[in-house]
Amino acid sequence: MSEEINPKKTTAAGAFVRSIVFVLVVLGVYIYIAEVITDISGQAHRGSVAAGVGPEQGREIFFGKGKCSTCHSLGNEGSAIRCPNLGVKEGAGPPFDMPISQRAVLRAAERSKATGRTYLPVDYILESHYDPGAYVVAGFRNEMPVIWKPPIELSADEEVSVDAFLMSLGGEVDIAAITNSPIFAKIKEGIKKLEGEGGGGAVKFAPYLKGNPAKGEQIFFDPNSPTPCAKCHTAKDAAGVIRGGKVGPELTSVGGTRTPQYIIESVMDPSAVIVSGFEGATVETKDGDYITGMKKAEDATSVDMMIDTGEIVKIPKSNIASLTPEKISTMPGNFRELLTMEQFHDLFAYLMTLS
Amino acid sequence: MGIANTWAGFMMSPVEIDKETSQFVGTVWQAMNTPLWHPINIHRLLGNVAFGGFVGGAYAAVRYLGAQTQEEKAHYDWMGYISNFIGVAGLLPLPFAGYWMGREVYSVSSVMGNNMMGGAFSWTFILQAILVGTLFIMSNYYLWIGMERIPGSERYSKYIKFIEGIILVCFAVWLTPHNLPLNAEEQIQLGGQYHPTFKFLGLMAAKNAVINFIILCTFVTFLLYRRANKLDGIPFSKQGGRSKIILCFVGGLCLFVLGWYGHFLYTANPAMFDLPADREKYFKVPAYLLFWQMGMCVLAIALTFMNKGKIGQAIYFISGVICITFILGPYGFVVMAVANPLLRNIAFTQWSMMMTCLLLITTIDVYLFNGAKEVGAIVWGKMPVRAQYVLIVLCIAIVLNIGLMGFIRSGLREDWHIYGVLRDTSAWAFTPTNATMAKMVSACLLVFLGVVSFLFWLTGIDSGSKKGHGDDHGDAAEPNISSGIEVFAPAPSLSVQQRKGEV
Numbered sequence: 001m002s003e004e005i006n007p008k009k010t011t012a013a014g015a016f017v018r019s020i021v022f023v024l025v026v027l028g029v030y031i032y033i034a035e036v037i038t039d040i041s042g043q044a045h046r047g048s049v050a051a052g053v054g055p056e057q058g059r060e061i062f063f064g065k066g067k068c069s070t071c072h073s074l075g076n077e078g079s080a081i082r083c084p085n086l087g088v089k090e091g092a093g094p095p096f097d098m099p100i101s102q103r104a105v106l107r108a109a110e111r112s113k114a115t116g117r118t119y120l121p122v123d124y125i126l127e128s129h130y131d132p133g134a135y136v137v138a139g140f141r142n143e144m145p146v147i148w149k150p151p152i153e154l155s156a157d158e159e160v161s162v163d164a165f166l167m168s169l170g171g172e173v174d175i176a177a178i179t180n181s182p183i184f185a186k187i188k189e190g191i192k193k194l195e196g197e198g199g200g201g202a203v204k205f206a207p208y209l210k211g212n213p214a215k216g217e218q219i220f221f222d223p224n225s226p227t228p229c230a231k232c233h234t235a236k237d238a239a240g241v242i243r244g245g246k247v248g249p250e251l252t253s254v255g256g257t258r259t260p261q262y263i264i265e266s267v268m269d270p271s272a273v274i275v276s277g278f279e280g281a282t283v284e285t286k287d288g289d290y291i292t293g294m295k296k297a298e299d300a301t302s303v304d305m306m307i308d309t310g311e312i313v314k315i316p317k318s319n320i321a322s323l324t325p326e327k328i329s330t331m332p333g334n335f336r337e338l339l340t341m342e343q344f345h346d347l348f349a350y351l352m353t354l355s
Numbered sequence: 356m357g358i359a360n361t362w363a364g365f366m367m368s369p370v371e372i373d374k375e376t377s378q379f380v381g382t383v384w385q386a387m388n389t390p391l392w393h394p395i396n397i398h399r400l401l402g403n404v405a406f407g408g409f410v411g412g413a414y415a416a417v418r419y420l421g422a423q424t425q426e427e428k429a430h431y432d433w434m435g436y437i438s439n440f441i442g443v444a445g446l447l448p449l450p451f452a453g454y455w456m457g458r459e460v461y462s463v464s465s466v467m468g469n470n471m472m473g474g475a476f477s478w479t480f481i482l483q484a485i486l487v488g489t490l491f492i493m494s495n496y497y498l499w500i501g502m503e504r505i506p507g508s509e510r511y512s513k514y515i516k517f518i519e520g521i522i523l524v525c526f527a528v529w530l531t532p533h534n535l536p537l538n539a540e541e542q543i544q545l546g547g548q549y550h551p552t553f554k555f556l557g558l559m560a561a562k563n564a565v566i567n568f569i570i571l572c573t574f575v576t577f578l579l580y581r582r583a584n585k586l587d588g589i590p591f592s593k594q595g596g597r598s599k600i601i602l603c604f605v606g607g608l609c610l611f612v613l614g615w616y617g618h619f620l621y622t623a624n625p626a627m628f629d630l631p632a633d634r635e636k637y638f639k640v641p642a643y644l645l646f647w648q649m650g651m652c653v654l655a656i657a658l659t660f661m662n663k664g665k666i667g668q669a670i671y672f673i674s675g676v677i678c679i680t681f682i683l684g685p686y687g688f689v690v691m692a693v694a695n696p697l698l699r700n701i702a703f704t705q706w707s708m709m710m711t712c713l714l715l716i717t718t719i720d721v722y723l724f725n726g727a728k729e730v731g732a733i734v735w736g737k738m739p740v741r742a743q744y745v746l747i748v749l750c751i752a753i754v755l756n757i758g759l760m761g762f763i764r765s766g767l768r769e770d771w772h773i774y775g776v777l778r779d780t781s782a783w784a785f786t787p788t789n790a791t792m793a794k795m796v797s798a799c800l801l802v803f804l805g806v807v808s809f810l811f812w813l814t815g816i817d818s819g820s821k822k823g824h825g826d827d828h829g830d831a832a833e834p835n836i837s838s839g840i841e842v843f844a845p846a847p848s849l850s851v852q853q854r855k856g857e858v
Contacts, residue, residue: 010420011421012418013421014421015417015420015421016417016421016808019413019416019417019420022744022747023747023751023800023801023804026748027751027797030755030797031793031794031797034482034789034790034793035790035793037478037481037482037789037790038478038788038790040478041478041789067469067474070466070469070470070473070474071465071473080469081691081695082465082469082695136629138631139630139634139695140695140696141628141629141630141695141696142629143629144465145464145465150775151464151467151769151771151775206780261784
């Protein structure tokens with residue numbers, strides 16, 4: 001017989017079972033790490049959307065849908081270096097010692113000289129979105145995508161918001177200057193062409209059912225409907241009157257600033273993305289009191305909480321023992337039980353008219 | 356696999372699409388031969404080599420753990436070693452295949468490319484870094500443990516702690532994320548959004564430097580393992596003409612690669628990279644280093660001809676490490692700041708230097724120990740149990756990594772079925788979280804291992820009925836341990852001996 005070197009007599013089956021247990025333990029560790037990473041990174045994606053057009057929305061697009069932050073940093077915020085820093089980075093030489101709105105004054109002068117046409121600073125910013133290759137900053141490649149074309153596909157309102165945000169970096173925001181620019185007209189025309197019936201490169205989103213916006217409006221405002229949204233949200237009714245509650249984000253122009261998929265997700269899974277300023281939180285004070293509500297603002301010294309009465313309570317940070325953010329939205333998450341398929345599409349159709 | 360890769364390539368990098376009608380207007384070949392086809396082919400091919408090796412290693416490990424005889428242990432120990440060797444061989448070039456693929460993804464769409472490591476999937480790459488680090492550390496660890504069964508290896512064991520330290524430090528750098536989601540209080544504590552020092556470790560320049568260093572350290576481990584029981588071989592000058600021709604050929608190949616790319620960088624016009632003319636000087640540094648390494652290559656070959664091959668190896672290796680990690684690594688930060696498009700070329704410079712290191716030093720090593728006497732034979736079957744669990748971890752890590760990379764590659768399209776052309780409007784058009792991905796891939800791994808186990812169980816039924824374990828060894832050469840020395844003999848002869856011994 002061969003030499004026996006396995007005195008404990010581990011059988012093949014025993015070794016197999018031990019191996020399975022070992023595999024399960026390793027997988028458990030792996031999944032735990034993935035859970036931790038998801039938890040850490042998930043916080044970065046929370047708190048984004050605000051309805052309307054303006055620099056605040058533009059900032060959200062800059063760091064979100066527009067993916068601008070994957071190439072551009074804003075001063076010391078962000079780490080991207082592939083494309084020019086649009087803020088002021090410490091130690092940067094001219095012209096990068098000025099934020100983009102001031103830099104745009106110099107660039108516009110350069111563009112005017114090079115093309116013989118009059119360029120305003122906002123025209124320079126818009127041109128960099130309409131035709132990014134028209135002027136490439138020295139030291140960088142001509143690799144910026146056209147952000148209103150696929151795959152990013154910003155809408156006209158989103159484009160205005162991004163431009164407003166860039167103008168706000170060291171300058172005054174002038175929405176009219178953006179929308180009156182001939183270059184913005186070209187962008188708008190391009191977007192319209194993309195969205196045109198039968199034309200356009202991309203196949204557009206289409207709901208499964210064509211809803212009735214009028215019925216949807218009734219669902220939104222009727223206090224007796226299954227989902228009386230106006231109790232918490234403000235929107236424009238058929239008479240053009242803006243009304244509703246202030247507990248949730250304003251939806252006056254949600255259809256023009258958000259993608260259909262985003263709106264559907266917000267209704268069906270409200271906790272997926274909680275709008276900035278509407279995150280639930282619980283504060284434990286050093287006196288042992290608990291204050292639950294929505295965190296509306298925070299600075300170095302205090303936290304503003306909106307409590308259930310709608311009142312804003314300012315809590316000094318020196319009196320806060322802990323602040324625990326809630327991962328669950330205060331909006332009910334059971335709309336799929338409350339609404340029929342038809343009702344949901346009616347409501348969705350109404351929301352899409354809000355632009 | 357190549358055929359299956361065509362539609363993966365087309366979905367990510369569609370070509371010949373009429374922009375007005377969104378219709379495909381090209382030929383079948385054009386639909387197949389998309390920009391990402393070959394990067395995916397190469398990446399998957401190398402991945403499958405590593406995958407096959409490590410899966411074979413796990414099988415050998417399980418059989419080793421349940422082995423009842425010394426012959427069985429010897430066989431599965433040997434099988435585990437060979438499998439790990441194949442796995443590591445596939446693993447070494449994988450980071451560069453991945454880098455090439457990432458670069459091509461970026462070339463197809465900067466939006467999709469940025470989404471990889473700077474956007475939605477940047478945290479998935481932290482998980483990937485953990486898995487890749489596990490693969491390198493564990494495969495090294497297996498080789499270090501394996502040296503314990505090789506007489507003479509004690510001469511080299513003192514170096515292992517240094518290699519281990521370097522790999523762990525490099526792994527820590529490899530793992531360092533650049534972006535951390537911090538709240539206001541955490542930022543105040545840290546002094547800003549980024550740590551003043553560690554923020555640099557999260558950048559690509561640092562990653563490129565350390566991954567090359569990890570690979571070179573793994574290579575050193577392999578060299579130590581290889582020469583563990585060997586004494587000096589026949590002096591190179593006394594070896595036949597064939598060895599000299601082959602060394603010159605390999606050296607010539609290395610000189611060609613280094614020279615070709617050095618010349619390209621030396622004469623490159625910055626305008627090709629959309630850079631102003633005054634950035635030309637930044638191209639010269641990597642070019643000079645390539646030329647320097649050419650000189651070291653000639654010196655290493657000359658020293659080998661003078662029977663000082665070990666010194667030649669050491670000079671070429673140390674010079675390579677200094678150039679790749681300690682000069683081009685920090686230089687990458689300079690380039691990122693003033694001539695960012697050049698960073699890709701810095702990465703290729705590092706890769707070409709590293710590959711020539713592997714190629715030239717291995718070739719010298721083969722002839723350095725040609726005809727070498729041995730301190731003693733490798734004692735197959737004397738591996739500790741922990742080494743077998745290392746093989747199982749390697750199998751798990753490679754399968755999880757393959758699943759994770761598939762998730763990233765496919766997920767980069769986000770809500771596009773065919774990128775930029777056809778939206779995915781289904782209810783499934785969303786990107787799962789990393790936690791969901793990890794659970795799904797883990798479930799796939801369990802199913803895969805279950806199927807593989809069933810398959811091996813089926814094939815084992817026949818050999819079990821013959822009351823022998825040699826029949827499932829296949830026809831590959833394997834160690835004849837009964838002779839007491841490390842001799843490789845065809846499997847059937849071992850089977851016969853075993854049966855004789857057991858009857």
